[in-house]
Amino acid sequence: MIQAEIKSLLKEDISILIKISNSGKHYLCDCGEASLLTVKEIQSVSAVFISHTHIDHFSNFDGIFRHQIGSGEKIMVCGPKNIHQQIEARLKSYTWNLVDENAIEYEIREIVSKEEINIYTIRPPHWNLELIKKQNFLFEDEYVNVDFAILDHKTDSIAYLFKEKDSVTFNEKDSAFRKGKWISELKTAFENNDPDKDIQIEETIYKASDLFHFLIRNTGFKLGVIMDHNVCEDNYEKIKTVFKKADKVYIETFYKDEDQEFAKINYHSFASASGKIMNECEVKEAVPIHFSRRYVESDKQEIETAFYKAFQGN
Known part of the structure; x- marks a missing residue:
């Protein structure tokens, strides 16, 4: 992962x-x-x-x-x-x-x-x-x-x-066959979309498609990093296109909400704006990052509170 x-x-x-x-x-x-x-x-x-x-x-x-x-x-x-x-x-x-x-x-x-x-x-x-x-x-x-x-x-x-690239695993619980190199051959046939490939298990030949039900495709993890960006609809449409339903995204949250005028001037994002776009993207987990160096730890906590409130749709 x-x-x-x-x-x-x-x-x-x-x-x-x-x-x-x-x-x-x-x-x-x-x-x-x-x-x-x-x-x-x-x-x-x-x-x-x-x-x-x-x-x-x-x-x-x-x-x-x-x-x-x-x-x-x-x-x-x-x-x-x-x-x-x-x-x-x-x-x-x-x-x-x-x-x-x-x-x-x-x-x-x-x-x-x-x-x-x-x-x-x-x-x-x-x-x-x-x-x-x-x-x-x-x-x-x-x-x-x-x-x-x-x-x-x-x-x-x-x-x-x-x-992360999808992976294929063998469901051992559903199979009464003895393990062997045929499992890797079956995975290769599955990944290459070759249902007619012959798979030999001990002395018997099977079509790969007849054994595909033993395999499980595991969807790869999607991790995003969104750095500095202006709060505007054009940027948000691009973000939605690429990061929709990502598993985890780190997103620039440079300013507190009360400093959003600075965000506008400097083409940065601010706490609730970054949280809201992550909510709209239906991201599973979002993490605010890259805070202005003017801020101290208490400011960071304020940013994170506003961010997560918007991310959770509150």
Whole structure:
């Protein structure tokens, strides 16, 4: 299952680590200050998802990179328009005469629109960008695929939905057959929609479709991260399209309700607005995050109270 941990303290800039159960693979959402993020966790990050490049979401990119260089790994970085140029500028601002080209590779995925993703590579020591292809999806690996919405924050702000891949399990209680490799063959036939595949159990041959009732499809967990966004109907329609009935969503709740005029001026959300849109999305669990640094713990509690009241429809 997908799990998320906020790695930033109240007055720090936001960063969220996403972990996959029973795997050493991690993903990182935004690169703000994050004193709770360990070096070991950073070195396990295989993909970084940047909502936008305001300083409070991008300032710690160099610190993350510092603990990845030398790994020899390919790291994915996904982000809004021009993210490739901004990463190139950051990397070229340092001297790399002691680092060879195999020290690391970044694959940068620039989100131009819902249908257009530009893929670049960049590697040391010269950090020259190379556009290698364009594609119409953002990210998929053996554990998750990632959908997104492009929200307005007076700049593009990408909200991400991590969708754990569905799994198939064998219902052992309903079967009188002896276990064997036929179970994995049956699962493969089910996942490949191959009902006519022959499945041999001991000395008898069965059609896969006759055994499918022993299998249970488990819907993958859906985890969302919605960072900075303006309170407006256009943003909310995009959020509803991508995050409807998600299992858990972390959503930016920058201001208290009494400060919603600041939210309007700065293209941010506020407590009851974020709670209300999560209610309308029928999200199972919603978590308010990324509070203004002007606030103290008592303000955070006030924000959370207003948020959950709106989320529960009160």
